[in-house]
Amino acid sequence: MAARNKPGNGSRNNDMNSARYNPLKLSGTDLPSHLLLMVKLLTLALIGKGYIQHLPQPFLPFLPVFDHIHGVLFQITLKTSFIIAALLLFTNQKVRLSCFVLGSVFLLGTLSSKTYYSNAKFFCGLIYILTALSESKGRPWLIHGQLIIMYFGSGINKVLDIDWRTGQYFDHWMIHVIHAKSYELLADLSSHEFISKMLSWKTMIIEIVVLPVTLFFRKWQAVGVWIGIVFHSLAFWMSGLSFGVFMAAALISYLAFAPDSPRVYVHGLGDSLLARVLKSILRAFDVDERFIFSEEKDGQDSTGVNIKLLSENGWLTRLNQWRLLAIYHPLTYILLTVFFSITFLPNIFQHLATMACLILFFPFYGAFKGFSGKVN
Amino acid sequence: MKLLFGVLMLSLQLLMIVCARFDIPKYFCWAPHDQQCIYHLSVTIDGKPLTSKQINERYHLNTWRYWNNGAYKWVNLESRSIKNVKNIIRQYEATYGNNDRTKVVLSYRINGGQEQTWQWQPQQ
Known part of the structure; x- marks a missing residue:
């Protein structure tokens, strides 16, 4: 223990300098180490899922101004910005600016094309931007708030839809869109109406009440994180879908609830x-x-x-x-x-x-x- | 200032969640799987029909493998709201396809329900 922590000699200073650019280094930047880990892992997930290749050219944008931008140039700019910002992030340089650029890539890509839009990309863009805006000390409540709004909004949209309340959505989705044999087995053992309604209301109650409440109160956040893991895991096991990068991004974002890294x-x-x-x-x-x-x-x-x-x-x-x-x-x-x-x-x-x-x-x-x- | 901007971003999302209650397409309001809409598009340009491939390329639409009557078939699927599809068609035909004299017939079922139809054609 003492040997590892002795004040440096020349070779130790060299080690410290090279460690500064090491992607595995999480301390010594403007971001708390658990948030830096979170955004690095999110970037890794986006690269692993191939999201850089699919950054768009403007097409049916939300804002007409994008129709006046050269499509190929826009796409190349997005990809280049992502790569440069990701490199800076991994090497612990200008981490807040890197997060801001990464978030802007996805938000601008989303605003430039309605057919590119997805909740997963929107979520990733927001997590990056809100991380860039978070305080260096204290709880990153902007990210906590983002997760709560996401779950609550998703649940409210569902509970106000009659097909979700009756279970019709769930039954149709599981049988025809997913063709989930596990669901069909469950439904055949009891009834389609019962199972679909139960799973629908389970989803809505978790999204509207359980997750927002447990993630809001600090003493319950560990429970809320685990319930979120159960929620996403069940969705994955039943449907076989990870919803693009969304499941990985949601679970990675739970690092925002971790304490800053102790010894x-x-x-x-x-x-x-x-x-x-x-x-x-x-x-x-x-x-x-x-x-x-x-x-x-x-x-x-x-x-x-x-x-x-x-x-x-x-x-x-x-x-x-x-x-x-x-x-x-x-x-x-x-x-x-x-x-x-x-x-x-x-x-x-x-x-x-x-x-x-x-x-x-x-x-x-x-x-x-x-x-x-x-x-x- | 940073926090203010962050709070603004969160507040805008809450506003969009409220706005989603009205008759607008569902974007930025956290409605990822509100509806599963299987739809079919018939598009004619100057009276000539387009193939499914041409239609999907025109509007940048994806297809999904759908299980029905004991077999899979590839269909167009929208998993947020059918209003999003209508919005895409309207915007395309009002901008990029403004001179095409297109007629569009959209047939769709929401969550396996009754078939509904929507049409678009250029205003005279």
């Missing part, structure tokens, strides 16, 4: 070959050097989060400590984003990623007997 003390990982390999991997992806590994089984440091991998409070507690290690480390989020976003990966990876999210971010581990893993 993490990991006790009792050991010195086996496997432990050394794991430490190397974790350190490689921890450019900010927030993770400190200690050999002491029962060490405690009051300046950060303490994770005790050899806790004597039972297997569930030890499992929970590994879970905490995962949710505090940026590698987890990078892997999840890759699994959600890279289009040439088989669908099974998205299923694995949703299951991993459900397990990792389950907020009720403390309710189980024997759990004593407190975090600072």
Whole structure:
């Protein structure tokens, strides 16, 4: 621990300079580290899903001025701006400006073409812009507000539609548009009317009431995030659709509810070959050097989060400590984003990623007997 | 100033959610899957009919694989509101297609309901 944190010599200064441009570095910019991670992962997801290739030329724009702009030039400008802004973002340079440019690319692309419009692109554009506008300290309530408005608006639009209230929309969508065999099986076991109405009202109640309320109040936000993960996971499992980049973007945006990254003390990982390999991997992806590994089984440091991998409070507690290690480390989020976003990966990876999210971010581990893993 | 701009962006969305209650196309109001509208377009230019491919290219429309009567077929699908399709057609014909003397017949079903028809032709 001490060796990793000694004041620098010449080679240490070189390390710090090169780390400055490292995409894995999350601290030392104008954005809080959890927001910087969020926008970097969002950019990764957009690239993985191929959204750069489909940036539009003006066609049936929302604002007539776009019809007077040279189409190919406009498209090239959007693509070039995206690439440059993404590079600046990944190398931690002018991060707010980069977010503003990335958001503007999607919002201008959307305004320039009604056929290009999609809620996923609109959402991504807004998340970037609102991140650029967020304060450096304190909670990013603009992004919290954006998520609440999105869910509430979506739910209100549905509940005011009679086909949603009766379940007709859901039944038609599941049978004819999605052709979901799981839904047909469920519906055949009970009745189409019952299942479609139940799933419709479940969706509307979650969007109008549950998510806005839980995401609004700070003490319930961890629960709200997990309910959001359940909500999107169910939609994905039943329909097989990730709705373009939308599912990945929504889940990535939940990082706005994370606390700013604390120092993490990991006790009792050991010195086996496997432990050394794991430490190397974790350190490689921890450019900010927030993770400190200690050999002491029962060490405690009051300046950060303490994770005790050899806790004597039972297997569930030890499992929970590994879970905490995962949710505090940026590698987890990078892997999840890759699994959600890279289009040439088989669908099974998205299923694995949703299951991993459900397990990792389950907020009720403390309710189980024997759990004593407190975090600072 | 930054926060003010952010609040303005959020407020505009709330306004659009309210406006979505009126008879306007559903954009920027978080209505991603309000309706599943399967539709068919017949378009003639100077009396000559266009093929489905030509129609889709004209209006930049996508198709979707639809399950019906035990088989898949490719259809035009709008998953927000049929008003969006009508808006696209109107805007195209009033601008890029202004001189084409186009007649458009849009047949559609909302969420598998009754078939409805909408027509557009140039104003005399």
